[in-house]
Amino acid sequence: KICFTFAINCAKIFINMIRGPVRSRLPEKIVEAAQALVSEGYKEIVLTGIHLGLYGTDLRPQIDLSVPLRLLEDIQGLERIRLSSLDPAEITPEILELMATSNKICSHLHISLQSGSTKILQRMRRPYTAQEFLELVTRIRQAMPDVGLTSDIIVGFPGETEEDFECTMQVVKAAAFSRLHVFPYSPRPGTPAADFPEQVAAQVKEERSRRLISLGHRLALDFHRRHLGQQLSVLVEEEREEGLLVGYSDNYIRTRFSGDDKLVNEIVPVVVTSVAKDHVCGEQKQEFLTKKRKE
Template identity: 40%
Template sequence: MENKIMNTEKTVSFITLGCKVNQYDSDAMRTLFVDGGYSQVEDDKDADVYVINTCSVTSIGDRKSRQMVRRIRRQHPDAVIAVAGCYAQLAPEVFEKMGDVDVIVGLHNRSHIVEYVEEARGAGKPLNEVVDIMKVNTFENMFVRPEGEVKTRAFIKVQEGCDNYCTFCIIPYARGRLKSRRQEDAVKEIRNLVDTGYREVVLTGIHLGNYGKDLHDGTSLSSLVSELVKIPDLLRIRLGSIESVELSEELIDIIRNEPKVCRHLHLPIQSGSDSVLRGMNRHYRLPEYKRLIAELREKIPGLALTTDLIVGFPGETEELFQETLETLKELKFSGIHVFPYSKRTGTPAAGYPNQVPNEIKKQRVHRVQELEKEISREYRARFMGKTVCVLAEEVKDGYFEGLTEEYIRVSIRSQGVERGGMYNVLIDTMTDDGLSGVLAKEE
């Protein structure tokens, strides 16, 4: 392979597919490249290096990852292409055989990606640095340093891997076992981000509720949040997705009593049918889940609850799907992320009988989405005529927008609003997917 990087000013571009954890990983690798003398450019510009952070949560993610590699190679034939992420970890041989990739790094040793890229320039063949992720027991600690315009909300990864092994999910095989970041490292990074202007952090991970259990030193999600509330200019702490069975009483107390911690929880339900939950190897049943929801709403007034749902799991009949619809109507989540079941080779569910046809899965996704619109609108209607607290994030259509602690997007139709400020907003309008209002008058 000839030397592909010719410019004195080296440039790198990132394409990120998939989840917020992947986005954090991309941001951390970008910081490494900047420290290595690279400038970041957008993916529609010519760059010396392209890093494609792949996704494998569904077969669509796999396909998009391959398509992205081919597109970048076609458009930028002389660039170095590196692939990271779940699909690169699970199927490095796919990228080796494509002939378009120079570096395959997967989900470990990403802290060395700049070195691998430099080495690959003259290697003459793909550099495959993927390791057996099941033998990795420690969190790969990387930091994100903001570049360019500072935003108000940062996603911070504090945990990697998953020990649950739901029958539909490929992610434990891609990311390996539970690995937690040292609390002091997470706090240090968040303090640095707050010093640069960030005002809200979202704690993320693959199995966030079990954060700290592998460290055996008393670290937990509760202990981390308790430290973060002490940071003076950090206005909000938001929790990413947490399994319902991992929600401790201590954490519930913190959410109830600490004003900085958003009264919003994302608790995946995945199905509203016990029969389907058993097939999924989910570690709860509906009566248990419903009791928890009722207790949370009683203990934390005004708590917003959102969820994830999979439809079309093998063996999900129309009757079982109706059970799910009735469950959703009963629990009235303020938001539902619904996905069609995707068969993932290597998972138990891929071999289950009674696979649901794609057309039926699409129809069920649509039916849940229609129900979600109705329930979400009903939920947002509660805020009409009320004052909510909004963290201003970005300008859209001439006005600042931001989120309430309940994760509702609000347009502030008033002047004098500044990015990163927290404002009391009187809600007077419902939009298609949020709310709108004006600054509330001070009494």
């Protein structure tokens, strides 16, 4: 199954298909799907699926996500490979090494944190502690210093105290995410958490959400400021914003700049000249001034 996204230059390939036991698409089928997209003009694909990092555990012999990634790297005309959301335990040293040395795999990871309180993580049945998450972030940044790290946070999970929430704020600061998605907890009938005691009041969840969203905006602005004067490789999308071309860098910075429509679906060098919390602006350069990542 292939699901197209809003951009003409990017498409999603589902590589494991359903909830429940993992069912992985064969590597050759993933390659076929990617080749078909490239022949239609796509420059970037996003690999996605339920528990993406468990890819291949159901195949015999077992393989992991690095197998299709290496095969996709060899496809002529495919410029970028982006990974969708991964759980912390699914980011292995092998995946990090491959990402750090690849010229095609985007320097961007979306890792689901959910909470910065180890107590709440245990109530959520998440298989990691807050400290283990931060240790993973350290390893990621050692491998890819300019990586874009994005994450999801659930605010107001049953039993979350103000102290627990402050732990989340501190972990988010320490992780220095480039973009943050914040969701207030809402009970789903039939789930254990819906019957937990100590449900958090709606107004408390709203207030905590505002505080965390505000922190996320500050962190995004900090990340963008780090790129002032630096060159980004921007894949240009079809729609303009305020008359400007717009696209994403490989580390997932939304970028606006002046340019001709003929640049749509091209990867363009852009030097950042100004920043905001949700995007940067820049000037197009005629050629790339810096090399890609490691050869």
